[in-house]
Amino acid sequence: MADCKSLIPTNEGDDHVIAAAKHIVRALETSKNLTDDVKKILADLDSRLSTMTVLSANKRGEINEIEERLNFVQEKIASWDSDQSIWDSSPEEASEYRQAVGEVQRLTENLGVLSLNEGEEATKLLNRAHSILQMGMAKLEEEFSHILIQNRQPFEPEHMSFRSSEEDIVDAESTISVEDDSVNDSLRRDSTSKGAEEFIIDLVHPDVIPDLKCIASLMFTSNYDRECRQAYISVRKDALDECLFILEMEKLSIEDVLRMEWSSLNGMIKKWIRAMKIFVRVYLASEKRLCDEILGEFGSVNSVCFAEVSKGSMLQLLNFGDAIAVGPRQPEKLFRILDMYEVLAELIPDIEIFFSDEVGSSVRIESHEVLRRLGDSVKGTFLEFENAVESNTSTNPFAGGGIHPLTKYVMNYIKVLTDYSDTLDLLLGDHDEYPASPLSNTSSIVEEEQENRCSSTSNSPLAQHLQSITSVLETNLDGKSRLYRDEALQHFFLMNNICYMVQKVKGSELGALLGDDWIRQHNRKFQQHAMSYERATWSSILSFLKEEGIFNPGSNSVSKTVLKERFRNFNLAFEEVYRNQTGWLIPDPQLREDLRISVSVKVIQAYRTFMGRHASQLDGGKYSDRYIKYSSDDLQNFLLDLFEGSPKSLHYPRRR
Structure with missing residues (x-):
């Protein structure tokens, strides 16, 4: 009888086993040959089997309840058409759907616990719950994507305060x-x-x-x-x-x-x-x-x-x-x-x-x-820029001796570079020394720049590079000036271009980088070229107005023949300069005015003095108009026509 405990079912969920065990226990209790101890054991077994019957009934009720709830939420979830958005319907229906999916989730968790002890039926129900949850999640995934797409806000960058302005960009x-x-x-x-x-x-x-x-x-x-x-x-x-x-x-x-x-x-x-x-x-x-x-x-x-x-x-x-x-x-x-x-x-x-x-x-x-x-x-493009300046060649002289496009391009280019000073100093800083170009090795201009580099107000990497570039530009311009046959035009061209360089540097960030010494040095340069232009153009003309050589040999009397020749040659030379140099151009108004004044002071003063001394000696002044074609006022007005870039000719005096 000690083996009666083995009749207790090991699986509390098996109702048939419990019923069979109770039947056996009660059959044994009717036997007449039982001791008191055996009767007590059988009574205890009967009580425990009855309790298990109650527990089994409770589990059955729980599973049935879960199954009923699953049926309900499955119907709720399945009732939504896959083409219809729940969240577009109403907040109430969306809330109901969330609650239904949430309930499936909880039921699935409960069934996961039950299936460990309740056997095949609970496992089947668990699998069904997973299917319903998967269906609900698939719908939620659709809704999630749909809400994200349908409620996307329009993106309008043109309304942002830092948009680029096409008209502000050249x-x-x-x-x-x-x-x-x-x-x-x-x-x-x-x-x-x-x-x-x-x-x-x-x-x-x-x-x-x-x-x-x-x-x-x-x-x-x-x-x-x-x-x-x-x-x-x-x-x-x-x-x-x-x-x-x-x-x-x-x-x-x-x-x-x-x-x-x-x-x-x-x-x-x-x-x-x-x-x-x-x-x-x-x-x-x-x-x-x-x-x-x-x-x-x-x-x-x-x-x-x-x-x-x-x-x-x-x-x-x-x-x-x-x-x-x-x-x-x-x-x-x-x-x-x-x-x-x-x-x-x-x-x-x-x-x-x-x-x-x-x-x-x-x-x-x-x-x-x-x-x-x-x-x-x-860095590579910056170095390529200097190479391009150096290698820019011309076969024909630039008409009018004005500012060469290369000068404009380079000076505007490096002026814009100053906007990037910090970045360029950072990127160019790993170059200990700016590489010398083949052209600069033989250039006195570059050597002079290098001698003065130590006195620059800025020794930053960018400043050193810019000094080198301006030196290369000057060397190139010096070569371009030699394309002119006229020495005066060579100096005129260099005067214009170096003056332009100075004007671009003064009053800008370039001035801070290249330094005051650079500005003073280049001011002297273009002024020296202006003086060289004056000598090359006007020295020979003014030589006709000198006293030397106009007197008859062995006397103090003026040779009328020489005097007539002097006035005739002066007129021809002046007209030639007028015809040529009205076509020459000085774009800078101040430089143009300064050069006109300088020329005028020299020419008009010499002409007025010479004419005042000798006009009456031409046939007693009777036929002086044949030789003195222009008054000093005429010449003064004609000089105002120079350097405008529009060629003109003088055939007759313009009396005013």
Whole structure:
């Protein structure tokens, strides 16, 4: 009888076993040959079997109740048409649906516990609950995506306060080999390269954020976090692609970029500069906030999703920057590349914050690599610019002796470079000494500049480079001046061009970089060329007005023949100068006026003195008009016609 305890069922959920055990126990209790101890054991067994019967009935009731609730929520969840949005219907229905899915989730958890002890029936019910939950989650995933898409806020970058103004930007499209006036003042810094303000916008309507958070919470607690993340990433990736489309950033390969003409590429770079600032400072900052609001309660999920959403677009933008960096190093590209470098350098701290996790490391690394390559491109393009200045050759003299297009281009070019002083000092600072060019090795101008370099007010890397460039320019101009056969025009040309260089340096940042000594030295240079011009042009003419050689040999009387010849030669020489030099041009009004005054003082004074002494000696003054064609006032007025760049001729005196 001690083995009677083995009759107790080991599985409390098996009703048939319990009933059979009770039947056996009661049959044994009717036996007449039982001891008191056996009777006590059988009574205890009977009591325990009765309790198990009650417990089994309770479990049956619980399972039945769960099954009834499952039937109800299944009907509720299945009643929604897959093409119909729950959240578009009404807040009440959306709330009911969330409650239904939440109940399935709880029932699934309860059944998970029951199935461990209650056998096959509870397990089947658990599997059914999982199916219903999966159906509910699939609908929630659809709703999650639908809400994100339907409530996306319009992105309007043109309304942002730091948008670029096309009318404020003048492009540096002229190349250094083009010799025309279009280069004058054609270089200006891109207004979008600095000063953008940072602010955050609503990418999704704020009213639906609580709904999105609620759906995400349901999906995460139901272990459907992967589906939720994928839905978020898919929708927001499309939104970022649309953002780049609105910012007019095409998806181009490096090969596509390298094949583009400069005019098109220049426009693309301006768009890139603007797009980078807006995309990082506004769009990514806003995307980060949106991601934190919806997924911020689930650990590092928000950072991972943000990186997955945005790294493709960021790498697309960086890829364009890389294509520019590895492209041909042409001087006209330097300012745009500098703008790109400065913008990216300014944004890298933001990029490092946004992509601080391991999943964003590729963006962090690539941004630093692109910045480095852009910096290398700046240095290489800068050196290429000096080479282009040095190698710019001409076979014909520049008409009129005015300011050569090369001078305008170079001086405007380096004047704009001062806007990037800090960046260029940083990038050029690793060059201990600026490499000397072949042309500068034999140039007295460059040697003189190098001797005075130590007295410059600025010894920054950029200042040293600019001094070298101006020296190379002067050497080139000196060579171009030798294309003129007329010595006076050689000096006239150099006077004009060096004066222009000084005017560009004075009163600008170039003055601070090149120094007062540079300005004083070059002031002397163009003034010396002005004096050399006067000697070359007017010395021979004024020689006709000298007293030497006009007297008859052996007497103090004036030779009328020599005197007539002097006046005739003076008239012819003056008319020749007038015909030539009215076509010469001095663009600077002050220089033009100063040179006219200087010439006038010398010529008019000499002419008036000579004429006053000797006019009456020409046949007693009776026929003096035959030889004295012009009065001193006439000459004074004629001198005012010089250097206007419009050739004129004198055939008859202009009496006033």
